[in-house]
Amino acid sequence: MKRIQIILFLLISAFAFSQTLSSKLDKQTLALGEPGNLHIHISNLQAKDVLSAPKNELLPFHFEEIKDSINKQADTYDRIIEFAVYEEGKFTIPALDFRINGQLLKTIPYDIEVINTAQKDDKINDIMKNKEVHLDVQDYWQMYKWYILGVLILLAVIFIIYQLIKYGRRKKSDPIVMTNQTLKELEKLKKKNYIEDGNYRLFYVELLDITRKFITKQYKIPADVLLTDDLIDVIKLNNTISAENEKTIEDIFLRGDLVKFAKVFPDQQNMQDDFEQMKSFVKRSSKDLEVEQLRTGV
Template identity: 30%
Template structure:
């Protein structure tokens, strides 16, 4: 008896909930591709947990989903959740909309299956003449079409062109520097040309003493380094003076003037010292004289004489006159 009552209660519950789920079509007959509206209404009250099925792009092989959404409707104190489906089909015939599984408060229930009739579209060939399929017509290309199709080649060509220009410029500059570097056969020729270039820049007239003394001291250091074959550019001023003082071919008075010149040049470069015109002219004149004093004498080639490993020149002595 208890089992019978339980069965009857379950049937009544299922029937009452089924009354709460109402699937509906706005019409049952459509043409191929024509949309049809399908709705499912579920009654609910506060605290109910209702889960609708996940809708994909089709319900079966013949019925496709164009759109879907959920709405909440309150009418005369009654609350409903409405699922809207916009359906269509592209095959003629009668097809069944499958049941949708809806869960309410942990219980699974299914909607009633509905049937739709999808009819083919009749074509009146007497009114609408049927023509043979036209061949593919070629369309003339515009500049825009060519750009869309071949723009990548244009970009690559432009990059290669710019790269070629950069390489040519670097090659020309490198060749020019190499030529200039080897244009002077002797350290003396290089020093004299560098001094002439320095004078042409007119740093002193513009008040740029730091740049002037930087380049002037560089010329003297490089000249000594090439003549005596040591790294004159990389040692301190005091060490350079000590090195020069050990050379018997350099006059003591030149050593003292060289020491003062380096000291003054360092003051300008590092302490922002500014000298008057007479001091600047005196230093410039002394550098010219110093270059002349240290200038080596060129002599005819002789295997018994020492050879300059940098320039290939052969020296016998230094002219201090």
């Protein structure tokens, strides 16, 4: 008997101190866009916190929340959501979660039907006549200024990139740049000590290769694909290379071919002289181009 009394006491205490959640929907049939109200009430809070979805985020996707008001007192909690639905059909407000000190309480779900009350022959009147608005230049600027600025920035970036590419190409093809680059290649050839070692064949092979590449890029003459005799003829007809430089190229190229085919055997002095002559030709080449530019007016 005593045990039954204890159980009854515990049950009564639990009901006496537990929170009660109730909810009320004012309409279960709504017209399109007609406001509805859902009222959620919790009693016997005993100053405990209530956790639920944030304001304007309690109802599902199709429900457009117009107003979401919360009134919390020490012992009660009231939340009233005013909403509207802008699609025809049947929709459900699911059971909504509310937590009080870790205890989960849920509302009952509601089914709502949304109907279109407009008739086919209903006349629709404008609330007010359309107004003409005159825009000036300042108004158009405010509307489109970011688009205009964006286009201008894009054009500026394209122009800068174009100039950088153009400058880079011009710099690489500059006669002085090509001259310095070839002089460096000649110095590398000298450091291989072909002259001191008497390795005349490799010396002339590399010397002529360097010179052919230089003539091709500096004078725009296809020296890298022409035979020696053809190259000499083209140089003489071209009139870009000075007579002094023509003679230097002709002498060294002809001697180089004879060396490569083992018809002559130059000594160190001959090799040294040819190296210095070719080096001088490379240095003088920029003057040839300056004269050509003056002659053609470029």
